[in-house]
Amino acid sequence: MAKRFVTIWFRYLRTDWFARRQPSLKDQAFVLATPEHGRMIISAANKLAEQQGIFTGMAVADARALAPALEVLDDQPGLSKKLLTAIAEWCIRFTPVAAVDLPDGLILDATGCAHLWGGEKKYLAEIYLRLKEFGYQVRLSVADTIGAAWAVVRFGTGSTIIENAAQKNALLFLPAQALRIDPLVSERLEKLGLNKIGDFIDLPRKSLRRRFGQELLLRISQALGETEEWLLPVQPIVAYQERLPCIEPIMTAKGIEIALERLLDALCKRLEKEGKGLRSLVFKGYRSDGKTVDISIGTNRPSSNRLHLFKLLAEKIDKLEPAPGIELFSLDALKVEDAIAAQENIWETEGGINDQQVAELLDRIGSKFGAEHIHRYQPAAHYWPERSFTLAPDLSATAATTWKQGRPRPVKMLLRPEAIEVTAPIPDYPPMLFRYKGQIHKIKKADGPERIEQEWWLQDGEHRDYYSVEDEAGCRYWLFRAGHYEPSGNTQWFLHGFFA
Amino acid sequence: MESTKADIVAALQKQILSLQGFKTSARNKRLDDLLRPIKNAFPNAVFPLAAMHEFISSCPEDTAATSGFISALVSALMQEKGTAVWINAAGKIFPPALQSFGIAAERIIFINLKKEKQILWVMEEALKCKRLAAVIAELPELDFTASRRLQLAVEQSQVPGFILRCQPKSINTTACVSRWQIKSLSSELADGMPGLGFPRWNIDLLKIRNGKPGSWQVEFAAGRFRHINKFPAIEIAQQKQAV
Numbered sequence: 001m002a003k004r005f006v007t008i009w010f011r012y013l014r015t016d017w018f019a020r021r022q023p024s025l026k027d028q029a030f031v032l033a034t035p036e037h038g039r040m041i042i043s044a045a046n047k048l049a050e051q052q053g054i055f056t057g058m059a060v061a062d063a064r065a066l067a068p069a070l071e072v073l074d075d076q077p078g079l080s081k082k083l084l085t086a087i088a089e090w091c092i093r094f095t096p097v098a099a100v101d102l103p104d105g106l107i108l109d110a111t112g113c114a115h116l117w118g119g120e121k122k123y124l125a126e127i128y129l130r131l132k133e134f135g136y137q138v139r140l141s142v143a144d145t146i147g148a149a150w151a152v153v154r155f156g157t158g159s160t161i162i163e164n165a166a167q168k169n170a171l172l173f174l175p176a177q178a179l180r181i182d183p184l185v186s187e188r189l190e191k192l193g194l195n196k197i198g199d200f201i202d203l204p205r206k207s208l209r210r211r212f213g214q215e216l217l218l219r220i221s222q223a224l225g226e227t228e229e230w231l232l233p234v235q236p237i238v239a240y241q242e243r244l245p246c247i248e249p250i251m252t253a254k255g256i257e258i259a260l261e262r263l264l265d266a267l268c269k270r271l272e273k274e275g276k277g278l279r280s281l282v283f284k285g286y287r288s289d290g291k292t293v294d295i296s297i298g299t300n301r302p303s304s305n306r307l308h309l310f311k312l313l314a315e316k317i318d319k320l321e322p323a324p325g326i327e328l329f330s331l332d333a334l335k336v337e338d339a340i341a342a343q344e345n346i347w348e349t350e351g352g353i354n355d356q357q358v359a360e361l362l363d364r365i366g367s368k369f370g371a372e373h374i375h376r377y378q379p380a381a382h383y384w385p386e387r388s389f390t391l392a393p394d395l396s397a398t399a400a401t402t403w404k405q406g407r408p409r410p411v412k413m414l415l416r417p418e419a420i421e422v423t424a425p426i427p428d429y430p431p432m433l434f435r436y437k438g439q440i441h442k443i444k445k446a447d448g449p450e451r452i453e454q455e456w457w458l459q460d461g462e463h464r465d466y467y468s469v470e471d472e473a474g475c476r477y478w479l480f481r482a483g484h485y486e487p488s489g490n491t492q493w494f495l496h497g498f499f500a
Numbered sequence: 501m502e503s504t505k506a507d508i509v510a511a512l513q514k515q516i517l518s519l520q521g522f523k524t525s526a527r528n529k530r531l532d533d534l535l536r537p538i539k540n541a542f543p544n545a546v547f548p549l550a551a552m553h554e555f556i557s558s559c560p561e562d563t564a565a566t567s568g569f570i571s572a573l574v575s576a577l578m579q580e581k582g583t584a585v586w587i588n589a590a591g592k593i594f595p596p597a598l599q600s601f602g603i604a605a606e607r608i609i610f611i612n613l614k615k616e617k618q619i620l621w622v623m624e625e626a627l628k629c630k631r632l633a634a635v636i637a638e639l640p641e642l643d644f645t646a647s648r649r650l651q652l653a654v655e656q657s658q659v660p661g662f663i664l665r666c667q668p669k670s671i672n673t674t675a676c677v678s679r680w681q682i683k684s685l686s687s688e689l690a691d692g693m694p695g696l697g698f699p700r701w702n703i704d705l706l707k708i709r710n711g712k713p714g715s716w717q718v719e720f721a722a723g724r725f726r727h728i729n730k731f732p733a734i735e736i737a738q739q740k741q742a743v
Contacts, residue, residue, distance in 0.1 A: 405599055498564035
């Protein structure tokens with residue numbers, strides 16, 4: 001398919017923006033100025049000022065002589081780039097590939113996009129109208145190559161829609177500088193009487209290169225489509241993306257659901273065909289007031305199950321604020337992985353932790369309440385009880401070590417050891433009784449001590465001597481003494497857990 | 501004649517039970533082994549799998565004992581490669597300790613939520629997932645409606661659900677099939693050796709639908725329950741009789 005590029009030329013980009021912010025400036029001649037070598041030089045002039053003979057590059061003093069009522073505002077450095085980037089991002093509703101063309105233009109790759117608006121004429125008209133609503137005066141053109149569209153939009157006089165493969169004819173009567181070449185080169189061309197592109201485009205390339213350099217040849221071949229030209233899109237292109245423009249802005253939850261279903265259908269079909277599954281998904285709505293709203297989900301395992309993904313996203317649809325209406329939906333699979341073809345079981349069995357249904361259950365819980373509520377623990381190579389297990393990073397992770405066996409560990413653990421008062425007969429003996437929460441427990445049986453040393457490379461502090469004890473009622477506790485026994489009676493004892 | 505009549509009644513009873521959701525088809529040998537000492541309490545002498553079980557505990561010590569009992573059950577249910585969901589236990593259950601009940605803690609998914617409504621939602625969703633071995637939730641209060649919803653979900657999926665109620669405000673009527681209370685008992689080592697023995701529990705089965713409630717003193721050792729041997733001679737005699 002032939003490529004089609006739209007170029008947008010913002011004739012008065014910065015002055016339009018100032019006029020948009022201060023509506024009083026709309027009917028007034030004003031210029032933007034920057035200091036240069038101690039003088040104020042005009043860097044942009046609006047249409048009314050230009051009609052009075054004021055142009056960019058003039059000194060402000062000279063302009064004041066021409067138009068005493070001229071309003072002069074300070075220019076902001078870097079403003080053009082900021083504005084163009086913002087507008088390019090906004091233009092993503094018209095095409096996924098929008099690029100900034102400094103200092104005053106945008107380039108959109110409209111290949112395969114225009115038919116969604118009912119043809120290129122309507123497509124351009126829509127962009128024009130929408131930008132006009134924002135207060136920008138623009139000219140638009142569409143052609144097979146960026147070069148041709150760029151030339152026509154700035155120098156062309158007739159129709160700005162250049163048909164397929166007609167770019168050469170369109171360029172013939174345009175001046176040489178329409179080719180985006182160095183002003184010195186175009187000046188030299190004019191000196192030789194080659195005023196129009198048509199005068200030299202058919203000259204032998206060899207002699208053109210000898211006299212005017214390689215750049216001219218490159219620009220000619222780019223404009224004619226012989227050499228491909230690359231764009232740098234403002235937003236990276238997502239490999240797995242589906243888009244759905246709407247004729248009327250969508251405002252209802254039901255409408256959003258239908259849009260989501262269609263997009264998911266298309267995306268999942270593609271993923272299945274390629275044997276892939278997605279891990280994270282963003283559903284975006286481009287609103288007619290220029291804002292974008294989005295919801296995103298993640299899954300534990302690569303999934304291309306449209307029902308499951310729909311369920312996950314449907315939980316969050318109420319978080320999408322359509323406000324004045326959403327005119328374009330897009331569904332981007334940000335993370336796509338190879339899906340191991342799940343072997344279908346003829347009979348239902350417990351599939352363990354790697355089961356697809358379990359993963360889907362956890363996705364649902366995670367998307368409803370947040371994945372931070374779901375934990376899975378793995379053994380860690382530490383003896384210190386608090387560090388003897390860690391959170392598993394994901395469902396399929398396997399630990400490097402195994403759970404330690406042979407040492408008694410309480411099934412119920414206090415989050416933080418709680419201080420208790422004990423009566424211990426002699427050093428290194430288990431206590432005779434301890435008081436916990438005001439209640440005295442007399443110890444009948446005890447095991448220990450099990451000394452667990454601090455890991456000095458991680459944390460400072462005393463070692464712990466753990467005792468497993470049983471009171472009269474048969475309840476079993478895990479107690480420890482922090483550090484060595486001290487004759488002065490300052491020994492600290494703690495309760496750390498309850499045995500089953 | 502007498503015996504045939506009894507047989508017919510027994511057969512009919514079994515039929516009724518299976519209609520009520522007490523299916524005996526999927527026998528789990530490990531679970532049968534584990535629960536042998538108390539199996540006569542259950543309908544058809546099989547632990548009801550498609551059922552909600554409720555556990556009451558009144559203090560942290562009892563909660564630990566109950567957690568141990570549930571862990572033993574879940575371990576038998578999970579067998580070699582199953583997985584279970586444990587709601588609201590993270591930070592309370594000490595994962596390394598589950599090893600002593602035969603559970604590899606990495607196969608348990610802990611879900612930590614605060615609100616009762618969220619816990620019930622997660623529990624119901626999890627119970628609907630047939631690939632789980634069991635779903636356990638720690639939740640002090642459970643009203644009748646919620647318990648019925650859970651019981652209905654269980655009957656669909658045949659995944660047993662366990663509710664551990666720590667210090668409930670009131671012990672109300674629920675649709676759970678059974679109600680248990682587990683308390684610690686003093687452990688004993690053979691020949692009066694010093695130190696702690698295997699955990700011993702007093703199991704009170706307060707309620708069981710179509711079964712016989714009862715109370716047992718058991719010791720949990722080597723992955724199974726054993727009656728506490730107060731009078732070894734009697735038990736040996738019983739065993740001989742059984743053989």
